[in-house]
Amino acid sequence: MNVKDIIREIQANREEGIKDLYLVACGGSLVDMYLSEYFLKSEAKQMRVSLYTSNEFVHAVPKALGSHSLVVVCSHGGNTKESVEAAKTAQEHGAATITLTHNETGALISNSDYNILYKWGEETDVKDNPMAIIFNIAVEALHSTEGYDNYEKVMKGLEQVNTIIAKARVQVAERAKAFAEKYQHENMFYVLSSGASYGHAYGFSICSLMEMQWVHASAIHSGEYFHGPFEVTDKETPYILLMNEGRTRPLDERALTFLKQYGEKIEVVDCKELGINTIDDEVVEFFNPIVFYSILSVYRAELAEIRKHPLETRRYMGKVAY
């Protein structure tokens, strides 16, 4: 069953329709949801959206959760216990539940109304990966309740983005190697972005750097940077700036201007320069984080290689009790 049909069926079976959308997951899967939170915060005229890390959703159940709620829960491995609990909580409260996982035997599946078994890996089209699927769910949910003027433009963008990424991966191949060479001995990075991509600044920090490379990291919103965080800027500290195309680009540009003057170790990944503008201006901003995810995966692979620290190495996750 495709996303459109799932949303249509949920709407048809619920008296009040979908009034609020909860995006619930942990770590990397939660990162995949920030785009949809940003999208609905910005575009929805009535629909409510909330993003929760699974364990907080379970322990501090929002009072609005009910039959007019749609809860989307994602877990790559399908057995993240907090996320399985979150899906159960959603169902106990009568909410419609869509789960996403890459594991066809994941416990998550038996705790939802609909499960989407998504594709994964570099050879897949990104529109079949969780960030884009969840975005598609948010867009369909919005369009089917209150209408969304740019619906067709988003749908077209979802068809375009994989081609953009394929070209951009080639474009960054050499600079990703240079990045890894230059920054291999650093032990802390700041990652800046804004708008739809702030979540991916957070994601690159907690997943790619902290979890996969055991390197310290801190995500800062490009707009917030000037209200405290910029005081630590110096020529020794490395900054990765994820520059969006779209409405919040001026925030990223302002950060870049400052960093160029007062910093020195600055790595810019710029969706505009990487060719994202074939997507319609009115919706292009929502595609930045989809591009960033794939492109920064090239950077992290090079970092892992030169640091001889494979991306899969863990010391705690799945190895000790917690």
Next chain:
Amino acid sequence: MNVKDIIREIQANREEGIKDLYLVACGGSLVDMYLSEYFLKSEAKQMRVSLYTSNEFVHAVPKALGSHSLVVVCSHGGNTKESVEAAKTAQEHGAATITLTHNETGALISNSDYNILYKWGEETDVKDNPMAIIFNIAVEALHSTEGYDNYEKVMKGLEQVNTIIAKARVQVAERAKAFAEKYQHENMFYVLSSGASYGHAYGFSICSLMEMQWVHASAIHSGEYFHGPFEVTDKETPYILLMNEGRTRPLDERALTFLKQYGEKIEVVDCKELGINTIDDEVVEFFNPIVFYSILSVYRAELAEIRKHPLETRRYMGKVAY
């Protein structure tokens, strides 16, 4: 005019009442708003809430912004240009606007329907400081639209919390000195919390450590910690854990258990141990960040003293163009 009367007047003058609340500010003032975002995400059955850094609100104006919106904008100095612009944007879209500042000549004031000139400094009652006032606005807005069962309990809590803080400040005086002594040479901290206080983990990171001490910092949600960030945990890296009383306490406790086993430099500030439980169980969680703000100010003052780095010292903010 007090908060209750302001909200009553706004409700009376707007056909649809207040349907959505936007919390808009930068840096430390934005930190003061996370509590209210968490509160409404959790407690509101219909009202929408969104939190925005001012410049993003201005550049990516949410489509729902209109006559049924209440926009709260806060700037301590009253002249933060992004926040002044945000208040103008709100007014241009017909939203009701409440501004908060400590500066009676701030430009913010002439761009709002109502301004609250708040008190500041250790000698003031925290209920007259911005975090509590904004929380009061959120509670009044909710209660006056859809009703809020725990309204009286929150109001009582607002009367109680200053006394709790006064005692807690004495209680932490020696340990804040010990903290400063022990950690004065560290150049990076992680700050963890959950629920209503996650915003204060962020706030202590960006304001107290980065802005005021030029020390690197990264805020991590206690629930998210186990889904990536915990992989950097070791006996060399300092962690400050802000433990909440209330529904999300189990998330903080879980982080503590892990940190005790795999970390070594751990500073715990625990609202339960600091006597927050005189506030009613059903609302106590919302008071954690109010207590943390005041208590962590004791810690940062000791850190500033021993590091001979006054809290007011800046190299960029207000000193260079940006």
